[in-house]
Amino acid sequence: MHPRSFSRLLSLMQLSFQKVLRRETFSVVLEMQIYTSQMATCVSTVGMFASGEWKGLQQEMEGFHSGRVSYVLTLVWTAVSWQVCAVGVVRLIFAVSLFSNVISTLSLAITPLAALIVFHDKMNGVKVIAMLLARCAFGSYIY
Missing domain, CATH: 1.10.287 (Helix Hairpins)
Known part of the structure; x- marks a missing residue:
């Protein structure tokens, strides 16, 4: 998923907490996850x-x-x-909504590098391009 799309998704979730659900409890967090997972499972x-x-x-x-x-x-x-x-x-x-957007977007840029280091994954052209695009997207997000 593109980092900006992921950030948009996170922002929409925060908006749904504030405007639609109007409750911010951990049970609401779990309900949101359960219902979206059930829908994704059904569609898949x-x-x-x-x-x-x-x-x-x-x-x-x-x-x-x-x-x-x-x-x-x-x-x-x-x-x-x-x-x-x-x-x-x-x-x-x-x-913390804004902080979660920044951290989640940053993690999309760092995950391929972590896979190379932790799992000794091999570097190929597709991974290089994916890493560069993720870094550019994170840079544009921060900008």
Whole structure:
């Protein structure tokens, strides 16, 4: 997601807290995350069945280099970690909206670099371009 689009999304969430929900409690934060996640799950599931991609799931699972159990665990822990991240971001918006925009936008620019360092990921042209674009977008956001 483009950093400015992400910042716009965060600002719209803050606006919805203030104008639509008119309550700023942690339970409202969790409700917002739960409802948006449920909607995204429904849309993704319908899209997967409508496109016919569900037919290739068994083959994809069996072709996973670490086996079927690792495939399922990877999916489960990816979903759990994204939910924890999303609740953290929504909670950050709840606490300090402008600061969360800056931090979230900065994290989009730093994440590819962290992947190179922590996971010893290989650098290629696409990653270089993505990192440059993220840095330019963060710079324009700060400007």
